[in-house]
Amino acid sequence: MDLQEYLAESRGLTEARAKGGMAGAWDIIGTSGDHDQCERCGKSNLKKCVVMQSRDHADESGEIYVGTRCAAILKGRGESSKSQAFMWKKAQEAQRDHAKASDMKTLKRITGSRFYKQLKIAAGSKGPDRSRVVTNSIDRMSRDTNMKPDEIRAYLSGRGWKGI
Ligand SMILES: [Zn+2]
Numbered sequence: 001m002d003l004q005e006y007l008a009e010s011r012g013l014t015e016a017r018a019k020g021g022m023a024g025a026w027d028i029i030g031t032s033g034d035h036d037q038c039e040r041c042g043k044s045n046l047k048k049c050v051v052m053q054s055r056d057h058a059d060e061s062g063e064i065y066v067g068t069r070c071a072a073i074l075k076g077r078g079e080s081s082k083s084q085a086f087m088w089k090k091a092q093e094a095q096r097d098h099a100k101a102s103d104m105k106t107l108k109r110i111t112g113s114r115f116y117k118q119l120k121i122a123a124g125s126k127g128p129d130r131s132r133v134v135t136n137s138i139d140r141m142s143r144d145t146n147m148k149p150d151e152i153r154a155y156l157s158g159r160g161w162k163g164i
Helices: 003-011 015-021 055-060 068-074 081-111 116-124 130-145 149-158
Strands: 026-031 050-054 063-066
Touching (some): 003 050, 026 081, 050 055, 050 081, 063 068, 081 130, 081 149, 130 149
Antiparallel strands (some): 026 050, 050 063
8 A cells, every 4th residue: 555545544544543553653753844734634724744654654755744633643642732732742852853863964974074184174274275275175075975065064164163
């Protein structure tokens, strides 16, 4: 069953069946500011959008965008406002964890580059050719890490590096 069929089937669930059948099938993986329509019930203008992932479809992403009410139903928690608030809290936590993990991944990519040390020395120098050497190192690091030079600059600036 593909994700859309799976999701369609979930629409017919009563709260009781959701409790038994679907609670373990969906994980809350974050929030989204880019979607304002619930993929389960079609409600639009969502203020809070929860990203969920079907465990059975994790290898093909398996993400759906739903409102807090449908999130609570899919997790077998009914649809009370308390359940919905709890879903939103879980979604925000997941989003924060996700951001932290992806930040760590970027950091590893940058510090793991063969040119990281060179860049660090260049950035710390005060010589007249500092900016040229910094640019040079970032270009090399860019090829090494497959990141855009601007991404590297933005990331390091965000971590307090001056004049990058
Ligand atoms: Zn919905």
